Amino acid sequence: MGAYVPDACAIGGCVKGYVQPAHTASAVGEVAAENIFNQEAHYANPTCVYMEPEAASMGLTEEVCKAQGFSYKMGKFPLTANGKSLILNGDEDLVKIIAGGEHREILGMHIVGPRATDLIGRGTLAIGTGCTVDEIIVTIHSHATVTESICETASTVEKRAIHIKN
Numbered sequence: 001m002g003a004y005v006p007d008a009c010a011i012g013g014c015v016k017g018y019v020q021p022a023h024t025a026s027a028v029g030e031v032a033a034e035n036i037f038n039q040e041a042h043y044a045n046p047t048c049v050y051m052e053p054e055a056a057s058m059g060l061t062e063e064v065c066k067a068q069g070f071s072y073k074m075g076k077f078p079l080t081a082n083g084k085s086l087i088l089n090g091d092e093d094l095v096k097i098i099a100g101g102e103h104r105e106i107l108g109m110h111i112v113g114p115r116a117t118d119l120i121g122r123g124t125l126a127i128g129t130g131c132t133v134d135e136i137i138v139t140i141h142s143h144a145t146v147t148e149s150i151c152e153t154a155s156t157v158e159k160r161a162i163h164i165k166n
């Protein structure tokens with residue numbers, strides 16, 4: 001049983017009521033150190049589930065956008081249309097991107113499928129740096145990789161997909 005200590009702050013696994021994976025615990029430790037030196041710290045924090053298939057998520061969902069009245073565009077790409085995913089025994093998996101309705105900045109990325117916990121690094125970087133759908137589309141993704149699905153998903157936001165019907 002923990003004790004409440006006034007004016008004491010806690011980070012990591014001992015904080016009650018939140019999912020606290022190792023990368024979050026580590027990053028929040030850095031935030032705490034930066035805050036102690038009066039520096040503002042912003043970190044993008046993905047959620048990963050290491051099951052089979054893997055799942056990973058970063059940023060806003062459609063449900064949150066609707067509830068908050070945000071203007072958004074959504075793109076979805078089935079991993080059955082990604083060769084490397086099929087090689088890795090991917091099934092009915094998918095990548096989903098939520099982008100701002102006006103400027104198409106990436107607001108959310110959600111992935112279920114092979115290497116989802118690796119792929120989410122792209123979403124974390126995109127959201128952390130304010131990257132747009134267009135910037136992902138013009139980034140050439142090497143073939144044959146599961147990362148191609150990120151570019152394909154960005155293309156579906158603009159109805160410019162090449163390997164599925166728009």
Ligand SMILES: Cc1cc2nc3c(=O)[nH]c(=O)nc-3n(C[C@H](O)[C@H](O)[C@H](O)COP(=O)(O)OP(=O)(O)OC[C@H]3O[C@@H](n4cnc5c(N)ncnc54)[C@H](O)[C@@H]3O)c2cc1C
Pocket residue numbers: 011012013014020021022023024025026050
């Ligand atoms: C089975 C399992 C699997 C996990 N898998 C993953 C995963 O795949 N990916 C992921 O991101 N996260 C995973 N986690 C979560 C991850 O381990 C924690 O988020 C992370 O370790 C939290 O780091 P921390 O430094 O806050 O705490 P800890 O790593 O728990 O470190 C706390 C330290 O404090 C020490 N300590 C405790 N009490 C005292 C005391 N009174 N005096 C001195 N020292 C003390 C402990 O011995 C320990 O060394 C997993 C956790 C478990 C239990």
